[in-house]
Amino acid sequence: MSLICALSNEVPEQPVVSPVSGAIFERRLIEKYIAECNVDPISNKELTVEQLIDLKVPTLTKPKPASGTSIPAILKSLQDEWDAVMLHSFSLRQQLHTARQELSHALYQHDAATRVIARLNKEVTAAREALATLKPQAGIAPAAQGPALAATADAGGAADVPAEGAGLSEDVVSKLQETATVLTQERKRRGRTAPEGLTHSETIRSFSTLASHPGLHSASVPGILALDVHQKDTSKMVTGGADKNATVFNKDTEQVVAILKGHNKKVTCVVYHPTEDTVITASPDTQIRVWNVDTSQTLQLIRAHDAPVTGLSLHATGDYILSSSLDHNWAFSDIRVGRVLCKVSDQSASSPLTAAQFHPDGLILGTGTQDAAIKIWDLKERSNVANFPGHSGAISSIAFSENGYYLATAAEDSTVRLWDLRKLRNFKTIQLDEGYEVNDLCFDQSGTYLAVAGTDVRVYLCKQWTSLREFNDHTAQATGVRFGTNAEFLASTSMDRTLKIYGS
Template sequence: MALCCAISNEVPEHPVVSPVSGHVFEKRLIEKYIGDNGADPMNGEKLSVDMLLDIKTSPLVKPRPPSATSIPAILKSLQDEWDAVMLHSFTLRQQLQTARQELSHALYQHDAACRVIARLTKEVTAAREALATLKPQAGITAGAPGYVPAAPQPAYGAEAGPEKAQQPMEEAGMSEEVIQKLLDKAALLTAERKKRGKTVPEGLATTDDIRQYRQLATHTGLHSASIPGILSLDVCLKDTAKIVTGGNDKNAVVFNKDTEQVMAILKGHTKKVTSVIYHPDEELVFSASPDCTIRVWGIQTAQCAQIIRAHEAPVTGISLHATGDYLLSSSADTNWAFSDIRTGRVLSKVSDTSSQHVPALTCAQFHPDGLIFGTGTEDAMVKIWDLKERINVANFPGHSGQITSIAFSENGYYLATSAEDAVVKLWDLRKLKNFKTIQLDDKYEVRSLCFDHSGTYLAVAGTDVRVYLCKQWQDLVMFNDHTALATGVQFGHNATFLASSSMDRSVKFFGLQ
């Protein structure tokens, strides 16, 4: 009986047997298989070349195949081989032509990309050179006929760090002209509020609309990813499509939600930006930081137009007066300050001297008529101040932990406050008492409170974002879309949308889909 190779199924010229499986193989075939796999091809067990056993057989002469025994058969074999070579050559020419076309296209794309990059680099360089030549005050003069340029002020810590920063400005005093301006504005706003309070604003979002709000858009590219976190948010009252955010990356960013374009990146603070305000009538932005400065920015030039140095410690809160010309600020140095945004001068600076231990201030907010304002302290007290007399006229105790946010309702009657105690308290400014306490979840953190412009809704931002119906104080909707603590919340025009910022580096917009 003839031996057959287990791999080729032909009679082997040099037969060997595998002691692992007992099968016969052609020696050159099994050696190649062992070299590639190191195992017997029949059962997969480990096998090496030196384990193979030679089989001694008499030499056999293989008969020629019938196809090679006649001239016609040989000619046919040659013709078949020639045809195969020609077909293979044609395939290779096709592949070569395709490769040349792909290479030519790639080279064209590379050349076009290089041209675009070179052009953009040239434009960016030209824009930077143009910005470098602009005067810092250029951004604030527009729309401000009463502007008086202040003396040049180098950026805080620009030369040798915070220890060599300029000292806070001295008080300039509140003149009779300033006080009269405040009184006139308050009288005008009070009259308008009485008229407006009798009717619901046309187009105001209904409670059913609020309940159906869902996330419409989210933007995570406004601030640096290397230092994540957006700490503050404000919406322009005149055009609620425009917002400004302050971040951990020391920058403030102006963004248009309708065009989804960044309008300006405001760089200059040496520490994180904890508070921002968008001027309601002018293209100005205000920002505050623990670097002890308040900066006034021109949006069109993205340049700092004024630096207000009112405090010796971190600035913890800012609020713009209804006239649009004055700024209130609070600080960890226990003082609140009233400053002129046009000149950068501090008009008044006051600390509560009624007790021996004066706590640091954590936030500040003007009342809608601008004659009184509230401040929060680190010892859980909310204080109401008379701006004209510069005295503390009322205190609201009841929280535990430092005050994190305060917000006045546009109707002028209600004040909402929050602290590190997982509650939101509502105060009646006419009766000077707490009439409602909203108990939130255990360990809930509140970072921002905001009434809509009609005073109908109250938004709360912190562990999540919530909206309450005022008077009934009913919870309408809750958003858990942020993956980290929400730090700011603002209503759009007629509460038709809600904007929120978060430590997850995102700004989200909620509304009807």
């Protein structure tokens, strides 16, 4: 608050003098200032109202000139005032026009800078992807794979993994056996009772669509082709798209966590590591990529096949990946070093492999082929130990139940067949609608429910094998389906570019 009266030609009303500073003030203002601050506004020394000294001065009046009292003079004054206002308005208009031009130029520069930054970010991302692709060729993978593989490097320096792979060492076999023993004991300890908190079948009957997310992949190349859910934190899930990308999504925050770019063709298989923020993807470009979700960078690039990869399954140890391909081979690879440990070709079959899945214990695995063959393999011996005939058409999906006894398979014959691994027989066949296409099968973690994704999404109650719920919300083929913890929710993806969440 400015309370100081500047000296001018006019004398303030009720002037007073401060004996502290000698300055002249208007009494009303200086009294208010003293009441607030108790000091002189000039010298900042203590001052009271009683110390103020009144000044007695004659009142000055400035009579208007005689020429200003006539009507023409008043009109002239008004005209002068109008002219001044118009000149001021014109000046303001000029300033506004200049400010608009400067703002337009600044916005143009900002837009140009934003475009340059976006282009540079894209170039940096492409360079990082190229670097990740070149890492195995720069000597990293050959060094880990030993001289035998390094000797097979091509002229460009990239080592091609031999068809038989490096084999399973005693340490690897021992690790597989120990893991299987622990898992078998845990399964026996759990017994045949359902886990606490498992969603009741009647609750699943009342499931409805809770959310639909259409923006995970490019709209110009529509279609989500694969889905997997993190077992520990089921809010996280990964999808593979026809746009060549894999997307990590958090259903709780409804935010995209990471977009994994690097494949040259559509991403048809995805696996979310059960205990780490790591994703494994595969594509018809023959590549298998291991990703770090936090950095969206490729950790390992595995070249196990010479044709499109059709199936991926992570071993219970979390260290090895099973892959199948149209090159008639299945491969067992170490995701930590990006090395193929073994690659097996079914000499008795002439049909490409279309699906592959590990048994929960990890010592056996199943594969499906284009000519409807289902085969069970011993991983340690790499030998075919059982065959399940009965389907017609290419096998589209296979899934082992967590109880370790059941195997579910689907093919182009619109059926889902259930097999007993103890008796090696087909004990149940679910006949679907004519023309029904099954793209994915999934048991929940307790082995109580089986989900089917295809023409629609269906959930079956195991043992009775009765249908609990059908979801027809997708407008195109459903391509992937997964349960949440204790079947508290169900997620599905589709060629309609949406990820849907069902629950109660």
